[in-house]
Structure formats: C-alpha cells, structure tokens
Amino acid sequence: MLSFEEVVARLKDIISTEVGERRVLDKDVAETLGIAPSYFAVLKKRESLPLAAIADFCALRKISINWLLYDQMSRSLEESTEKVATIRYFKQINASAGSGTFNWEENYETIRVDDALVKFIGGINHLKHIDALEIRGDSMEPLLQDGNLIIVDRSRRQVRSGGIYVLRIGEELFIKKVEYKNEKEWACLSLNPAYPAIHTEVSETYIIGKAIAIVQRES
Numbered sequence: 001m002l003s004f005e006e007v008v009a010r011l012k013d014i015i016s017t018e019v020g021e022r023r024v025l026d027k028d029v030a031e032t033l034g035i036a037p038s039y040f041a042v043l044k045k046r047e048s049l050p051l052a053a054i055a056d057f058c059a060l061r062k063i064s065i066n067w068l069l070y071d072q073m074s075r076s077l078e079e080s081t082e083k084v085a086t087i088r089y090f091k092q093i094n095a096s097a098g099s100g101t102f103n104w105e106e107n108y109e110t111i112r113v114d115d116a117l118v119k120f121i122g123g124i125n126h127l128k129h130i131d132a133l134e135i136r137g138d139s140m141e142p143l144l145q146d147g148n149l150i151i152v153d154r155s156r157r158q159v160r161s162g163g164i165y166v167l168r169i170g171e172e173l174f175i176k177k178v179e180y181k182n183e184k185e186w187a188c189l190s191l192n193p194a195y196p197a198i199h200t201e202v203s204e205t206y207i208i209g210k211a212i213a214i215v216q217r218e219s
Contacts, residue, residue: 097137129155139190154209
C-alpha cells in the first residue's frame with residue numbers, strides 16, 4: 001500500500017480538478033471525505049488512512065481504489081481476474097444432439113476458463129450469462145462430437161436463422177441449427193443427414209441460448 005502522504009497527494013490531485021486552480025489543503029481533503037479536520041490531523045500523525053471514507057470517495061467518482069491505494073491499474077486487475085475466471089458446468093444436463101433428453105438438476109460444478117475465452121465472450125462481466133453443457137449423440141457431427149462441451153450464451157436468445165442453439169421442446173433438450181420458416185414455425189436441423197428435421201411451433205419452443213464455442217475434451 002502507498003504511504004499516507006502518497007495517497008493524500010493523489011486525493012488532492014483529484015479534488016483539485018473539482019475546485020479549480022486554488023491549492024488544495026489537508027482540511028479540503030478532510031471535508032471532502034466527511035471527516036473533521038482535527039480528526040484528520042490525528043490520522044495523519046498516526047499514518048492511518050480512513051479506508052471506509054476513501055472507498056466511498058472512489059465509488060462516488062468511479063475511481064479505482066486499487067490505483068489510489070496500491071498504484072494498480074484497473075486493466076491489470078481485470079487480466080489477473082480473467083486468469084481464474086470460472087463458469088457453471090451442468091454435468092447432469094445433456095444437450096442431446098440425438099434423440100433428446102432433458103435431465104435437469106439444480107446442482108452444478110464450476111470449470112475454469114482461459115483468458116482467451118473471456119475476451120471472446122466480451123469480458124469478465126459477461127460470464128454470468130455463460131454456461132457449459134455436454135453434447136450427447138451424433139446428430140450434429142462433424143461439427144459437434146459426442147462428449148464435447150459447448151459454451152452457451154444465455155443472453156443470446158433471439159433466434160437468427162442459421163445459428164446453432166440449445167433449445168427445449170416439451171421436456172427434451174436439443175442442440176440444433178435453427179432455420180426460420182415463418183412467424184409461427186422453426187425448423188430445427190441436424191448437421192448429420194441421417195437425422196430428419198424437427199419442425200416446431202415458436203410458442204412451444206424455449207430457447208436456452210446460443211452455442212458460441214466448443215471445448216474439445218482431452219482423451
């Protein structure tokens with residue numbers, strides 16, 4: 001952590017942008033933090049930073065407290081966080097690429113994702129929309145193999161014709177290429193020509209999310 005004087009100097013620099021050209025004094029810092037100047041003098045003598053007041057100061061101005069206290073830039077913190085980022089993995093929910101099975105359990109595991117995937121989906125804050133499901137069956141071969149993990153973005157539920165989606169029809173969960181037929185009907189297509197198309201009414205089909213990536217399992 002930076003010293004008391006270093007942190008106060010940064011606070012003064014920030015406050016100076018708000019008060020104009022005049023010199024910013026310790027009493028200005030104290031008043032901005034909501035602390036009596038006499039108490040601020042005691043804290044200065046003890047070299048004890050008023051962390052709660054500083055946290056509120058940073059939150060109000062959308063300033064990184066890590067920069068203020070530790071000289072850490074926010075992007076470096078994001079990069080470190082991305083290295084240990086995790087998503088939910090529903091091991092007992094199979095996105096069937098064959099006959100279709102719907103086996104839902106509330107419990108889930110978490111799996112770590114690398115920073116490349118985090119960047120691909122749009123950043124660490126988007127991970128709350130991301131799940132991993134397991135492929136069962138061969139109807140989406142050669143693109144999707146039995147046992148692959150697919151990364152599903154639950155924020156992308158608006159169907160665009162030709163996209164691959166995880167969807168629920170009745171009590172069955174499928175992953176299919178969805179083609180728009182008309183306002184009331186979709187055609188859910190397999191990539192394996194051995195499987196016929198499934199025609200479903202829009203009102204009876206629930207889109208879980210769009211498949212956006214495949215994680216190859218190590219043998």
